[in-house]
Amino acid sequence: MLAVLPRCGGATGAEDGLTEGALTAVEQAALPASCQPQTSLDSRTLVPVGDGSVRSDQPDVNMSSVSTLYVDAAPTRYQSYLRFQLEGEGGELVQARLRLYAKQGTHTGLSFHPVTGSVYEPALTWNTRPAQGAAVTTVASVANDAWLTADVKGAVLDRHTFDLGVLPLGDDGAEFSSREASNVSRRPRLDTVYRYDWCTYRGSGTPSQAWAKTLGGTAREQARALLNLPDGSGFVLGGAYHDGPAQAGGAELPGPSGFLVARFNTAAQHQWSRAYGVGQPVSLEAMTVTPLGNVLVVGTYEGSPDLGTGALPYIAPNTPAVGMFVLKLSPTGNPVWARGFHAETRPGWAEGQVYTSIAVPTAVATDANGSVIVAGHFKGYMDLGGGDLYAGSMSESRDDSTRSLFLAKFDYSGGHQWSQAFYTVDEYTVASALATDAGGNIFMGGRGNNATLATPGLRVGTAFVARFAPDGTPVWGYGLKGGGIGRIRGLAALPDGGVAFAGGFNGTFTFQGQTYSSHDPTHDVRPDDGVFGTLTATGGEGWVRVLTTQPSGDVAEQVAVDGAGNIVVNGRVSAYTLDLGGGELGTPGLPQGGALRFVASFSPTGAHRWSRMLGSQVSDAFMAVSPDGSTRLGFTFEGSTPVGTTTFSSSGLTDMGLIQFNP
Structure with a gap:
């Protein structure tokens, strides 16, 4: 999970605290100022995937299955080796701290070395031991029945695999618990911290953050809807919760499950919240x-x-x-x-x-x-x-x-x-989106090949948008034209009588004479790439944009329109980075990445205005856009994750977050 700035330091003979100096010396990555860079630290504790000792007097003996790691210089020389599988792809390693539990300490010291070759347990002997480099750190002594802590960052030679040798400095031997130790809590471990500098925002003008709010109790709360009040006095949030009482800003809502509705003013101050269907099999859709x-x-x-x-x-x-x-x-x-x-x-x-x-x-x-x-x-x-x-x-x-x-x-x-x-x-037919315009006309979007909803003759699984008169009379139906499947998930009426749409597709489709293809056209059940754009009041094609990052798994989920006709889209991509037209957001290997949430604004003609990446542990995001362009978001998150300039931290397994970005 994303963590606060840890402390780090050198080797000691006890499991003490870390000093702050090492991280402050790490230089900021060179990111363009326009991208609003943000730094996150990912802390993880790893266990070895292999370890073992070797002894000089029995050079062909394999000791990898025993519960002890031995280090000694005389009369027999023992050396120990450990292998860890690193997990910080894309980030900068700023701390690697080895911890070994000493069953028997030493007063003559130890040294720690990078090794080249393989710490492969079945073949590890004195004769096959890996070659060692210069020591990166030493300790003068280690107490009995205590943890040894050593900063071994300098011994990391490879981004993916870390092999380390522990050698004696004298003839007072030490014994440590190995990964085969029966007491799991005393097995070796490596504490790592990776630094990620990533772009969170792109655009010519930076929307300021008005406020941010966390909602959550002991239950698993999940955001399900966010709507502005038509009179401009505030907004309402819809959610679901399980496994306990919920919290939506006011008094605790009774558990163990149900759905909730809460109302807030424009400054996100709680006005009321209520639970419905408590403990009953109901679901807010x-x-x-x-x-x-x-x-x-x-x-x-x-x-x-x-x-x-x-x-x-x-x-x-x-x-x-x-x-x-x-x-x-x-x-x-x-x-x-x-x-x-x-x-x-x-x-x-x-x-x-x-x-x-x-x-x-x-x-x-x-x-x-x-x-x-x-x-x-x-x-x-x-x-x-x-x-x-x-x-x-x-x-x-x-x-x-x-x-x-x-x-x-x-x-x-x-x-x-x-x-x-x-x-x-x-x-898999589904109607995922509804919208109405000022005249009461109805727009429906989803997936289906009914001739009323989509152009006749289109294949099963077509992404469609259909317009109806207020009395239900069909006016027109439009389907993405091509050999693929798709689903429209969001709709918003445009000031000129047209409609903006957002969704996903797979395969190919043609729009305004240009053909678009998904990253992986082999799937025929779920859409794999995102699409959003506009249709005219008569069902004609306006403009379109597609999201085709690697690997597949992109979707535009919701669309809204402000008073000037600008379009705001939110969705997700299954990638570490994405570019919505204003430059790259994210960073390779972002922790918990591979499912980035975004919100972005485009002009009435489809030109990029701004785009923002949400925290890497955000899901189920819903937005409400005001006529002046202010964008409110209600979302589900877990752990600790930054959104805008705020780091949200959950008290339960999942909580709900609220945030507003001004124009």
């Missing part, structure tokens, strides 16, 4: 806020949980079935109403063979009237208030994996207005 500040939550459930307005219709637990709920909360968090729905398969309707199936809401939006617009997927048949929706013949059996999409609209009181289904033949 998506959330939005109406113009009057009511909070709309959609999710899944089993059993008959009470979310504050009475028990939901029963769904048998521990079966393949799952129901969906729609919950409305007042601006103060009080439950107003809740609706529960289920789907069912009817393989033998005439014989009474009816089974509860799955109904999963995956996105929710609202409009100027406070309507509830929900999208998701289901199998079999489902009635949301307007009669049966049908998922198609390939979802009629309990064993069928194919599912179809639905889109529905309810009024502010939960009354059904309209609902419709979109038949597909893909078990």
Whole structure:
């Protein structure tokens, strides 16, 4: 994990503290000033992958399986060797501290040497011992039943493997616990610290950090949504928690599990927080806020949980079935109403063979009237208030994996207005994103090849964006054109009537006459590279950008638009570095890297404005962008990780963080 600046020093005969001087002498890496460099230190304790002693009087004897390491000069000379596998790829090693437990100490001293050749246990003898270099440090004495600590950084010759020799300075021998010692706590170890200097920000103007806040208790809290209040007075956070009571800025929320909603003012001061479905099998899937500040939550459930307005219709637990709920909360968090729905398969309707199936809401939006617009997927048949929706013949059996999409609209009181289904033949079909514009038009995005949602004839697994009139009438459908698969995960309405999108793709697609290819086109289930861009009000192609770092695993997850039409995107890449158009962010080998979170802003025409890398242990990031361009983030993190100018430290396994960057 990322650590605070440690102390380091030379060899001693006891496990004492470290002095501060060695690290302050390390020069700052040469990074461009525009990248807002940040330094992190990664501290790790390693155990040897091999060790053993050799003796001069028995030059062919292998002693690697014994529980003791011997060092002595006379009458028989013993020398000991250790091998460690280093883990600091990309960083600068600033400390390597060997610790050995002395079962028997020495008053004539020891020396520590880099060795070349192999410390390979099965073949280690006096005759095959590796060649040794000059001593990098010595100790004059070691006490009995005490830890020896030695700074051996100078003996590290290779970035990946570290072989070390421990030799006697006199005839008073010493004995140390080896890696075969029965007492695990006394086995050898190597404490390392690596320094990483990395770019966190690129752009012509640096967004200042307004505030930062950590939320968390003993539970595992996870951010699930972040929405600005339409009147500009603050924002609301949605989250989930497990394994204990939760903390969202106010009084402790009861455990052991549930989902939470919390409201804050513009300075991130807590106003209220409440828990729902405590100890019940419920899951928050998506959330939005109406113009009057009511909070709309959609999710899944089993059993008959009470979310504050009475028990939901029963769904048998521990079966393949799952129901969906729609919950409305007042601006103060009080439950107003809740609706529960289920789907069912009817393989033998005439014989009474009816089974509860799955109904999963995956996105929710609202409009100027406070309507509830929900999208998701289901199998079999489902009635949301307007009669049966049908998922198609390939979802009629309990064993069928194919599912179809639905889109529905309810009024502010939960009354059904309209609902419709979109038949597909893909078990991975999903509606991941919803957005509405000022006129109440609806944009839906996801993965599917239904002709209403995407250009007819596109393959299974197409990334689509579709527009509907306020009454549900389809206006147009657009799918990424090509031989690949994809999924749109985020949508935001543009001031000119168009829509910005964010998601992932695999294979190839063509946009504005140019063909784009993913890094690894062989996968056909999940998208491997990121994509984001714009479509016009009529479904025409605007501009597009792709993320194709190595290895594959990139995705643009969310998109928002500020008052000037600038687009803000957040997502992740499975790489140590990324370039979103303003220059490289990150650094090779960043600890916990390989899954970097980013947030970036682009002009209405797609030009890079600024980009920022979030901490290396950040996940599940959600953003809310204000008309003036201020960007708020709610995210899940673990351990200790820097975001902006703040280092967040979790009190539980995972906590939630909040941060705001001004324009």
